[in-house]
Amino acid sequence: MSTADVPANGAEGSGRAETAGTARTAVASQKITWLTLALMTTSSVASLRASPTMAVYGLACVFLYLVPAIVFLLPTALVSAELASGWKGGVYNWVAQGLSKPLGFLAVWCQFAMTIFYYPSLLAYVASTISYVINPSLASNGVYTAIVIVVLYWTGVWVSSRGTNAVAGLASWGLIIGTLIPGALLVVLGVVFLGQGNPSAAPMTASHFLPEWTGIASLVLIVNNFLSYSGMEMNAVHVNKLRDPAKEFPKSMFLSMGMVLLIFILPALAISWVIPASQLSLTAGVMQAFDAFLQYFHIGWLVPIIAFGLCAASLGGMLTWLAGPSKGLLLISREEGYLPPFLQKLNGRGVQQNILVTQGIVTTVIALMYALIPDVSSVYWIFSVITTQVYLIMYLLMFLAAMQLRKKFPDHPRGYRAPMLKTICWVGFVSSALAMAIGFVPSSQFGGGSVWAYVGIIGGGLLLLGVVIPWAFLKARKPSWRQPGADAAQVEGGAA
Numbered sequence: 447m448s449t450a451d452v453p454a455n456g457a458e459g460s461g462r463a464e465t466a467g468t469a470r471t472a473v474a475s476q477k478i479t480w481l482t483l484a485l486m487t488t489s490s491v492a493s494l495r496a497s498p499t500m501a502v503y504g505l506a507c508v509f510l511y512l513v514p515a516i517v518f519l520l521p522t523a524l525v526s527a528e529l530a531s532g533w534k535g536g537v538y539n540w541v542a543q544g545l546s547k548p549l550g551f552l553a554v555w556c557q558f559a560m561t562i563f564y565y566p567s568l569l570a571y572v573a574s575t576i577s578y579v580i581n582p583s584l585a586s587n588g589v590y591t592a593i594v595i596v597v598l599y600w601t602g603v604w605v606s607s608r609g610t611n612a613v614a615g616l617a618s619w620g621l622i623i624g625t626l627i628p629g630a631l632l633v634v635l636g637v638v639f640l641g642q643g644n645p646s647a648a649p650m651t652a653s654h655f656l657p658e659w660t661g662i663a664s665l666v667l668i669v670n671n672f673l674s675y676s677g678m679e680m681n682a683v684h685v686n687k688l689r690d691p692a693k694e695f696p697k698s699m700f701l702s703m704g705m706v707l708l709i710f711i712l713p714a715l716a717i718s719w720v721i722p723a724s725q726l727s728l729t730a731g732v733m734q735a736f737d738a739f740l741q742y743f744h745i746g747w748l749v750p751i752i753a754f755g756l757c758a759a760s761l762g763g764m765l766t767w768l769a770g771p772s773k774g775l776l777l778i779s780r781e782e783g784y785l786p787p788f789l790q791k792l793n794g795r796g797v798q799q800n801i802l803v804t805q806g807i808v809t810t811v812i813a814l815m816y817a818l819i820p821d822v823s824s825v826y827w828i829f830s831v832i833t834t835q836v837y838l839i840m841y842l843l844m845f846l847a848a849m850q851l852r853k854k855f856p857d858h859p860r861g862y863r864a865p866m867l868k869t870i871c872w873v874g875f876v877s878s879a880l881a882m883a884i885g886f887v888p889s890s891q892f893g894g895g896s897v898w899a900y901v902g903i904i905g906g907g908l909l910l911l912g913v914v915i916p917w918a919f920l921k922a923r924k925p926s927w928r929q930p931g932a933d934a935a936q937v938e939g940g941a942a
Contacts, residue, residue, distance in 0.1 A: 478688065479688075479689075479694075483694075483695070484699075484701040487678065487706075491675060491706050492705070493625060493709075493759070494732050495568070495571050495732070495760065496710065497713045497731065497732055498717060498727065498728050498731020498732060499728055499731075500714040501648075501717035501718040501726060501735075504648030504649060504654055504718045504723070505650050505651075505715070506654060506655060507711060508655065509655055511707055511711050514877070515707060517873055517877035518672055518841075518878065519675040519706075520870075521845070521874030522675070522844075522874060523678040524699065524865075525679075525844065525864055525870060526679030527685045527864065528862050528863055528864045531685045531860050531862045532858055532859060537554055537557065537679065537840060537844055538550045538551065538554040538774070540847050540848070541553040541844065541847045543847070544846070544847030544849075544854070548920055549843055549847075551782070551784050551920065553839070553840045554840075555775065555919075556836050556837060556911075556912060557774070557837070558771040558772060558774070558775045559836050559911040559916075560833045560837040560911075562805060562808055562812070563829045563830075563836070564767070564829075565599055565764060565767075566595050566809060567829040569760075569764070572598060572756075572761065573585075573590065573591045573594035574591070574729040574730035575730070575732070575733050575753045575760075577733075578736075578737055579750045582730075582733075585727060585729065586730075588817045588818070589816075591813075591816040592814055592816040595809070595816065598761065599806055599810070599813075603803065605765060606768040606797060607793055623758055623759065624755045624756050624758050624760065625709065628736075629712070631752075632713045632717070632732075632736065635716070635739040635740075635743065638743075639739060646719045647718060647721055647723075648718035648722075650719075672834055672838065672878070672881045674710065678699075692863070713732075716735060717731055720739060720742075721734050721735055728827055732756060733752070733753060736748075736749060736752050737749055768802060772798050772805070773798060776798045779927075781928070783923055783927035783929075784919055785919060785927065787926075787927060787929075790927070812829070832911070835885050835912070836908060838879075842879065845871040845878070846871075848867065849868055849871045852867050886900075886901050886905065888900045888901075
């Protein structure tokens, strides 16, 4: 997944600070080109973090990236474009209007809750990247990984609680220095490496384009790609800023899909050329490949610089995610009373500090699992799957809501109408449901562990985060928890 997708997802416009008066009017009236929107979408979705996950499949990663792009990425983009151009308020309002308010809360809760497991997996990747500067053997050290997760997360909470404006700049530059430049360099080094006659660690013949079938477990890694592609609905909120949405939005989405696929596929292939699948770490795979290439070309001094760029991109994304989903959950909860007053309180800078601290306590507990479970890659994979499972609940609700809104409000003004909406929605819904089902099957990489233990952990995480906790909030909800309009200016001002 990308590093900048959820903030705008969680709030869909309500989670970001807006200027007041004439400045707000001026921003709203600005138009953007379809090319600009394509670049925005690419920057919010593309990331190198997932590359090692697919590199284990070698050439078959192309197939495994294309399938979810067609059955999930494209439906998500087109459906969310219609919803965003017709209804403000993001996924909460879409689902609330199409289905019900409680389900709307469930949708926005899942956007927020998935970050509970996303932060540990993201910061585990950062920890493994940093280890290549300090001591590469630390990449598989669970205690080291846990310490880095805890320190970096609480540092992020401190930065976010101060309402710093540096967050946006760090996230923007992260795309360039942490994704585009390293990704291009990795591919160039790989091409030169093969061009000099070195054999590829993974077979690159046409017969290896399809994954080797060893049972359903051989396809489980495709589930992670659904999370990699998530966030397309974020940029759908800009559809009304296009001059001709009906024509320009599809062009923008197809171009961004092509760029995202290149950023995902080519680095994954480059990694597979130099690191055998049996030796590849799901957390440190990118740095493994860089280290191998740079040492081969006798430019190992670049390793710390590359590591810095990759870390900057991930940390910038984490800071943005801290501000976004929790801000959206806060604003909606104040309007409808979904969270107790303690979690609705703001600090002096208008930041939802109590939500961040509460989430941090849970994140710290989860981080300890890295210290207790010997195989860091296994923990990373489990957290990634739980993250995907919880997030997919939101997409299931979004696809259902889109069909209901077209049926209930066929004449409601929309800036963009998705073609064959019902078909697209069913494709997205069924593929998301199948992805959830496949997520309960252990990957072939972890066949040595207990299947039922794996299913129990994934199912328990999904049940707790996606059902039990939101149900408990809805059951405990009291009229006195509603604070419509309370400190609205302070909330918006604190999102800077």
